[in-house]
Amino acid sequence: MKKNIFPLLIVVFAFSNLAFAQTGNVGIGTDTPSSKLSVNGNHSVGSGYTGVADPANGAIIEGNVGIGTSSPNTKLDVSGQTKISDGTITPATSPAAGSLVELESNNKGLRMPQIALTTTTTWAPLQGLGTALSSRGMSVYNTNAAITSSNTAYPANGVGEYYWDGIGWSSKSSTGTQNAEVLFSVRGGNQAAVDGSYVLYNFTAKNYDKNNSFNLANDTFTVPAKGAGFYQINGFLVTTAEAITQGGYLSLFINGVFSRYITVGNAGAGAGIAASGTIAVPLAVNDTVSIRYLANTAGQTISNITVDIYQLSK
Numbered sequence: 001m002k003k004n005i006f007p008l009l010i011v012v013f014a015f016s017n018l019a020f021a022q023t024g025n026v027g028i029g030t031d032t033p034s035s036k037l038s039v040n041g042n043h044s045v046g047s048g049y050t051g052v053a054d055p056a057n058g059a060i061i062e063g064n065v066g067i068g069t070s071s072p073n074t075k076l077d078v079s080g081q082t083k084i085s086d087g088t089i090t091p092a093t094s095p096a097a098g099s100l101v102e103l104e105s106n107n108k109g110l111r112m113p114q115i116a117l118t119t120t121t122t123w124a125p126l127q128g129l130g131t132a133l134s135s136r137g138m139s140v141y142n143t144n145a146a147i148t149s150s151n152t153a154y155p156a157n158g159v160g161e162y163y164w165d166g167i168g169w170s171s172k173s174s175t176g177t178q179n180a181e182v183l184f185s186v187r188g189g190n191q192a193a194v195d196g197s198y199v200l201y202n203f204t205a206k207n208y209d210k211n212n213s214f215n216l217a218n219d220t221f222t223v224p225a226k227g228a229g230f231y232q233i234n235g236f237l238v239t240t241a242e243a244i245t246q247g248g249y250l251s252l253f254i255n256g257v258f259s260r261y262i263t264v265g266n267a268g269a270g271a272g273i274a275a276s277g278t279i280a281v282p283l284a285v286n287d288t289v290s291i292r293y294l295a296n297t298a299g300q301t302i303s304n305i306t307v308d309i310y311q312l313s314k
Helices: 006-014
Strands: 018-020 026-028 037-039 043-045 059-061 065-067 076-078 082-085 101-104 139-142 160-164 169-171 183-187 198-200 205-209 220-222 229-239 246-254 257-267 274-283 288-295 301-313
Touching: 229 246, 229 257, 246 274, 288 301
Parallel strands: 026 037, 043 059, 065 076, 082 101
Antiparallel strands: 018 026, 139 160, 160 169, 183 205, 183 301, 198 288, 220 288, 229 274, 229 301, 246 257, 246 288, 257 274
16 A cells, blocks of 8 residues: 655654754754753744844844743843843852842943933923823933923933932932032122112122132122022121111022022111021022122111022032
8 A cells, every 4th residue: 555655754854953852852953952942043933023034143032021920011021130241340240139130340331311301390202101100210311401490399400310200300410519510608898888779799809619600790690501409698797886776688689689688687876787697599590699788777888798609409
C-alpha cells in the first residue's frame, strides 16, 4: 500500500531549527539552550510585526511587556525594584531598600522632559488633567524664559525645573538669603523732611549689594528677571533732636504708589526719632521699589535711614 509521507516531512522540517534539551529547555537556532527559551538571533512578537526586520540579536514586541506582573498596563510594566546602569561603576551595587528606581553612572545624569510652560498655573501643554491626583508631583524642565505668573503663591522663575503640586507649578530653584537674587543694604545722611508730603529719601552709600540691585542714582530698586517672590524689608530711621514734637512714617512705594509703612516713629520735644521695623511683601518682575518719608510735623531733619532688602522666597 502506498503511504503518504508528505505530512511527516512538513513536521520534520518545521522542527528542524528547534532543539529540545532533556532539561525541558527550548532552543531556536541553538542545540544547547540554557534557559526555558533560548533564541540565537533576532525575533519578533505580534501579528503587526510579521515580516518586519528585527534588530540584529534583538527583539521587537508589539504589545505590552510585563516583568514581575502578568497584567502589564503599559509598553513596559515592571513590578518591583528597577535599576538602570551604564556599567561605569564597578562593582555594581544593589538598589537601596527604600528605592523603587535607581540610576547608576559616574558620568551621566537624568534629563527631565523639556516643556515650554506658559504660566505657573496652567497645566497645558501636558496631557491629561492637572486636577487629577495622578498629576501631583509631576516634574518638568521649563524651556520658556517668558513664563508668567498671575498668582503670588506660584511665582515665575524663568527657565528651570518646576513641579506640579495639584494647583500650580512651583520652581525648584534654590531659595534663601544666600541664594537670593536680591540682597542689599543702603544708607544715607541728613535730609530735610516736608510736613505732610512723602519725600523720596536720597541714599548715598551701600553697606553691601550682592548683585548690584540698588540704583543710587535714582534711589530705586527694580526686581530682576529671576527676582519675583516674597521680600523682607528692614528699615531704621533717625531724625535730629528738635525743640518740637516729632512724628513720621518710613514708607514703601511700589511702582510709584504707596504700599505700606515700614516703621512709625515719634519723639517728644528736645529729642529725635529713633525707630525700626520689618515687613514682608510680594514683588513681581520689573516692580520698582523706592523708600519715602512722611513727616507729620514741620521742621524735621532726617539724620539717617538704613534699609535692608532681600528675597525670602521665589
